[in-house]
Amino acid sequence: MKLRTLTLNGFSMSKRSFRVAALSLGVSVALVGCTQDLDITNPNQKSTDAFWHSSADAIKGINAAYNGLENNGTYGRWLGFAYDIRSDEGWSKSPWTDLSNFNKFTQSDYNFEPSREIFQHHYQAIFRANQVTDLVPGINMDATLRSRIVGEAQFIRALLYFNLVNLYGGNIPLVVAMPNPGDFPPSSTEAAVYTQIEKDLTEAAAVLPTSYSGSDVGRATKGAALAMLGKAQLQQQKWAAAAATLAQVIAMPQYDLVPKFADNFVEAGDNNKESVFEVQFGDETMLSSGVRGQNYAKMIGACGPGFCDGLPTQWYFDQFFPNPSNRLVYDPRLNATLFWNRPDTVGGGDVYGQSFQSRYGATSTDIYWKKWGEYYVPGDQNWDNPINYKVIRFADVLLMEAEALNESNQTAAAKPFVDRVRTRAGVAVLPAGLSQAAMRAAIMKERLLELGLEQERWLDLKRHGLLNASLVANDPEFSFFTNGKSELLPMPQAEVDLNPNVKQNPGW
């Protein structure tokens, strides 16, 4: 009975009302029918599936991988700190305390900029190379060009892994294909990384041309791949293999030492015949074109024109003098390598258009890095320096060959290669009949004088087991060196935090 009050009599509608309601509903439904299209393509950038279809795409892709070599963490800025300023040839009194600490093997933040950027920018460039090796083989294009481009990418990848394995050790993940967002690539081993490096370089050497012309000059060549392969073998103390590989480069007719040592480190010396592989840089005006300059000279260069965040050690400076108490007799390469208060020239020499003594005082004993700087341009060193960075110079190839032969017990065969470098430098050839040990020391010294600030010293020390706290004799910064820890950089905190499969380096 009580349910009556709840009947839905109020819901009854007249026919007219129904028509109105139906009409309005009809209007609404019609409007639903003309709702907008939800397919929107990005009008700003091509999407990945619309790329990697033509040889033009393949060339753009490999060029972008080369572009990755210009970043701060690759050849743009920090490698010089990691390889040279940390070694006994350099030190830092940068007012940027954290940077100074970095060179003293001290990092309280494992994501500190140089450490982070070297890691990050290397892997970013590897990602670009991996896209080429993964996707270019599927493009329908000229087969020779296609395999060349893949070979270039393999060269770039191998070069980058060589740096990573030497700076961060075998705990780095080895990624050689395009990853997916959910991947956590595990720590690798030094051996596995080197195996990949050798594989990439061997395959690259097989397909890369010996030289390029026109607008391709600067790409990785067969010689570059072989030289890098030799360097990787040498670093693993595969002496005989290294000697054989490097000999192939030396036999290539297009390489030779340029007459003047200093000509290698100025813009005019870009892509010269001594250059085996170099990273191409542009000046500041190229920034908006997506190309940049190297920052070494600004950061490491002389105080004043540069920031002198890295300095040569006194010990390194003294190496140029047969008798350090006589500053008049020295290896002539010194003047292409360092600024110092030269007693043999007016005003102590020129520093970016101003005499050393007027900049730093008549009796200044300051020493500064000069190599890679635009010291011939008066004024301050520009942040973006267009001088190409020579990753492998023919002189390095000759000295590596000498070392490989000497370590393979062919000490006598090693001598001519060292002599060739010394002769160009304008110093006397080595005495004949050096013992293997003496030859080893001579080559080490030669590399120090020839290849200062060329990212070799750290590798040389490491290769010969000399990288330890006892280097404090050469460089007081080694008082902060902890054996068993400081040989490697810490894995960036972010990588360890984000990737459960990566191990932190020992001691960090």
Next chain:
Amino acid sequence: MCAVLGALAAIPVASHAQAGTSGTISGVVTGEAGQPIAGVQVMIPGRGIGAATGTDGRYTIGRVPPGTYTLRAQRIGFAPATQQVTVSANEIATADFRMTTVATTLTTQVVVGYTTQQRRDVSDAVASVKGEEIRDQKVATLEEALRGRVPGLQVAASGEPGRPAQVVIRGQNFVSGSVSPLYVVDGMYLSENPNLNPDDVESIEVLKDASAAAQYGAQAANGVIVIRTKRGRNGESRTELHSYYGYQTIPKKIDMMNATQWAEITRTAYQNAGVTPPAGALNPSTTTDWQDALFQSGAIQDHNLSLAGGSPNTDYLLSGGYLDQKGAIITTGFRRLSFRLNSETRRGRFTVGENMALSQSNRVNLNGFPLIDAVRMLPGIPVFDPASPGGFGYGNDANPTFGTNPVGQQLARSNTDKSGQVIGTTYADMRLLESLHYRFNVGLNYANNLNHNFVGIATLRYRDSPPYATLSEQQGSFTSLLVENLLLYDKQFAGGVHKFNAAAGVTSQRQDDHELYVYRQGFTDESLTQIDAGATGGLNNRGYLIQSRLNAMLLRANYTLLDRYLFTGSIRRDGSSRFGPGNRYGTFGAGSVGWVVSDEGFYKNIPLLSGAVDYLKFRASTGTLGNQDIGDYQFSAPIQENLNYLLGGGLVLGATQLSLANPNIRWQSNKETNLGFDFGLLSDRLTFSADRYTSTSEGLLVAAPIPWSLGASGSPVVNAGSVRNTGFEFNLAHHYDHAFQLNTTLNLTTVKNRVLSLGNGGQPIFAGPFGVARTAVGSPIGEFYVYKTAGIFQNQAEIDSYVGSNGKPLQPNAKPGDVRFANINGDSLINDEDRYNAGSGIPKWTGGLFFDGKFNAIDFALNMHGSHGAKIFNVVKFWTDRTDDPQNHRAGYVPWTAEKPTENPRAVFGPAGASNDRPNSDRWIEDGSYWKIQNLVVGYTLPASFFNRTGLRPSSTRLYLNIQNLHTFTKYSNWDPEILGFNDPLARGIDDGRIYPNVRTVSVGLDLRM
């Protein structure tokens, strides 16, 4: 269902079935117009007998013992009425009531999105704030006015002129994308703070639970704030002027060391490190107070004039406002001109109207990290140095700090935003039936912003000499268009037994964001600061267009049975262009039920409760909301052009993919439930509400950082993981309404935030400076995860005996006075595995206490709000308390020495001090709890006689004094613990030196009504 309702309906009428030696009371309850009123409780207080009226307004109380009684009739929305009645055995005594309506909070209309209900009929979690409450606070932005006022709403405002505050509703259920709730202004959807003139606001409703918000589907996951602006009313013509002027200061200054004190510590630091200090470093000749140089007395003025009126067919409101604010940090400021026109015309079945707001604003921005530089800059550096290029002092070889001259940052740089905005809706409404309307609604939000950033050639930082002046300008033009076709139904049946209202419709939105960016360098004459004056070498430009589309169908219905059974349901289906084909559509739905127990017939039989509580309602809701805020074009990876190279001496073009994409991204959905009750005591003078909410997000859209070794930049968005927020909300309001009026409101909110799962293989996500904020399963979002300090080593023996599991010293290089770090994992090494959870930036509870009242011509208000349990990672302190790098220090900072051991580590420069000053340690974490006196207002309404001789006839004239941010009770050592913590949703509670402290404002104002 029907049977259940029938049984319930039977309860009130069941009592008249019996009769005996007692009598009966019967009668009709009508309203002012003689209409019958259903649901009135008629009872004999204290006797537990009574009945409720039916739809005809009639009631019958049986079994009443003979006698004379005071009979009381009460119903929410009406003034209670009493009358004497005498009952004799076996007779029917008649007592009719005529009741007058009174407005209470329970009868106010609440706009719950597409439908409107009386507050008493709402079963969703909705909070309302009225325009007057906002206006009385005299704030420049709306959210500032909401702060502390609505339970469940967390507002972080700053003192930066014109900077919108950040609002989070009911905890954080997002880990990427926008933090902002959806704003709906007069029906128009706005994804960001609409920057409205607070004087134009009629009401704000905060839709907090799924049932209220589900009608906004995919855009509602962060909650919805529905704003109605004022309109003219029929028959009145009013003119109002509101005006105030105030001055503003930063209420606190951090005491820093003078040059001599600084030099002393620094000398020790160099000595302890065995390093020769830079020449001249320790003999500063001047002492600069950087805070004095950077802070100033600001000022604010705000004037609003509105005209409103209406006739039966038309109403209008016209208003204009002018706000001008000079910031408390030099050069900063904000100016806004705003105009509004709201009008409506009605003719027969048709109604046409519009709400249109125009505004133009200029803002001068804060540059760099001024609030770090204001304390870290060395006291020996002058603010101005005529010898330096640009005339500002900065770090040098003698004072080698890399701090930036914060005064120079503001003076040598002109960083301004100029914005114009139109927000409007136009609607046409056709009455199809008495109860059915068709409504066509078009909304537009057009915003144009020009950022102009001219950086003069001045050197402001050590070794950072700009070679030329630069200018960049970015112009954005944003258009959002909303088109809606709605059917609105509202009908009562059977004399109000069934009340039904519903909205159904289709809606579509389109957004275009078009940005242009230009850059030039080399301005030889710095008085010419426009693009054309720059050199053409090195110029740069960019531009892009981002488009998105959304289509939706929605239905929302409210049904009220017998005024006491409340039902609400919403369903919405959205399609979004932001997802890839196959993942575009999502359906979101929710419902709620409410039960007004106090209207039940049996309620009077409940002892205690029925006597004390006039009104009691239980509410429950559940439902699902969506989130599509992932940015655009995320489901495919783009090819980045312009990654060029030089070959053969010439430029060659390069392009490649830089980021990884996730083609499978789909909707994030939030499941929310809410349980609550409301009750009113003492004729609704005291009301109390409590809510318990749970919100669980699933398929959380996360821009998950990926290992760097993958080599991809950016973070692909993945549907990963789940976050749950739970908490309670309480609101207590009391109205004392006599000659002396006092309203008291107290609210309290608790939040517990937990990450239930994360995609990304379960890997925690690290964010914030030095990666200190960790989002991990089982913890709150962005909990601080840092090394734990465990005191100071007092001597070498302590260092030697502090050993790890291998028995060797854990900190062998430490010296007495260095920080000891806890070996959390008990191994043989102090490293990143020894970090621990050190609290988070999410407060455990927040609350507000508000008083406002009136006595004769004097009115007053006192607003306070507070927060408890949040931790703050104080980046500013990291810069002032470290000695490994040259910084200024806080006055009274005493580093440890053997002679005078303190809790601070010894002063030591360089690598030896690096461990003490490790950035990711709990040394920099502080308690961020606070209690703030937000507003103190005293007003005086002038007597009408005051104007007798002037010829003016204002209906009301009020003068007032308002002090904002009067005092903050806190232990936090920086300027202000109320920090904007949502810039990075994964790193809240980080005081990063960019946060403009809330200012103290003292203002006087005038309200004039005619």
